[in-house]
Amino acid sequence: MHKEIGQGLLPDEEATRAFGQWLAQHMKKGDIILLYGDLGAGKTTLVQGLLTSLGYGGAVTSPTFTLVHEYEADLPVFHFDLYRLTEPDQVWDIGWADYLKGEGLLCVEWPERLGHLKPLEALSIKLEPVEMSNGQIGRQVELTGVEESAQAIVREWKKACTCLD
């Protein structure tokens, strides 16, 4: 199956936030973003940027303990952190079926936990710390889309990156 892949470098937290803001402008109801990356990779920071861009003014905190936070922004956002799940089927217990009805944008941290339940139409984003040439630690970002709608966003991202160059 064809995959569209785009890569970039986010030098600092501000850049991660700005990337989140860019993403927000390209997402719509029913879209799903899967956020890959280890502890402290910037997953929650990215969602913070995204929500700011959607006009949400309140605090955006990590849902690690609570599993899911819901935000009533210009586009409703459901922010998941599935780290604490031990098997994919447990997502049904937190109402996954309802969240898949397309009433908002789903941002999912630790999507590995979904296993075989991972939605194919989702846009995957991987954040990874890298040491930059100046010795600072930045984030390598990789976007992957399999289905057409997600592929289109990856293409948009590549275009945006070229414009910046």
Added chain:
Amino acid sequence: MKELTSSFEEGNLILAIETSCDETSAAVIAEGHKVLSNVIASQITTHQIFGGVVPEIASRKHMESITAVVDRALQEAQCTWSDITAIAVTKGPGLVGALLVGVAYAKGVAMAREIPLVGVHHIEGHIYANFLQKPQLEFPLLCLVVSGGHTHLIHLIDHGKMKIIGSTRDDAAGEAYDKIARALGLGYPGGPLIEKIAQEGDPARYDLPRAWLKDSYDFSFSGLKSAVLNMLNRAKLKGEEIDKASLAAAFQNSVVDVLVEKTCDAAKELQVPTVLLAGGVAANNYLRQRLQKALQGQGQELIVPPLELCTDNAAMIGCAGYYRLQKGERAGSDLNGQANLPLTDS
């Protein structure tokens, strides 16, 4: 449908229910403060009564165990349904599916038995864990609520009248502990493990940031988390050994320094004689000691709930519910679980 407005009298016995997150809990509270029973499903060792299922995360699991947990709470309190004079239930915040199990159950029982029902905010419950021990506490008070999901400084003006004066802008304090424990390979839950290993470390060995967020009582722990993770990443890249105990100690110092200083500043500004600690992280000894000493130094007293009432439990919900019932508050059949319920006056 009959409205749940019957009277709430002296000699009352409240059945309290809490299902906001992982734990299914039920308690029976006499006269608002006497804990006759406080059953927490995930901590029960005799799994047989739940058919071998230990509740976790799931609303489905709450549903499977709530009847057994409530029965057990009544049994331990040596009372029957006809003795119960009111129901208190957590209405939010939390997982909506999990909350609904408790709320639906509470509504059903209140209607069937025609007794008053009241909904309680989960954080208010944590605060009232302090009143279970010391009903005579006098307002105004300041409470530092620190748990896996929350970090707040709350000014308590009277029963049911409170104001959040500071909150975390990113990670909760307990969550920062869990994540650092994870990164250090210590296990879960992180709080007790970090506290233990930190005792053998030298906090001065590593220099970590503290987010003071000047002129605000807000907190931020994600910068500290990143600093520790970056340190671990760098060491790994360069093949250096990390002194885990010292890093844990330095991390704990950073968190506690900020919690203590902000709480002391707020206590001074608000001129409250007494400060309360609440939430799961209140079980952390290092935090208790540091905060107590600092407050003592400025002539203020720290009250801390007993360990078993720090983590999620129904007894604290019963106590908070008692004061709301006393003020005449009643929930109707339209009571609902609310995932993002804000903590406000009522």
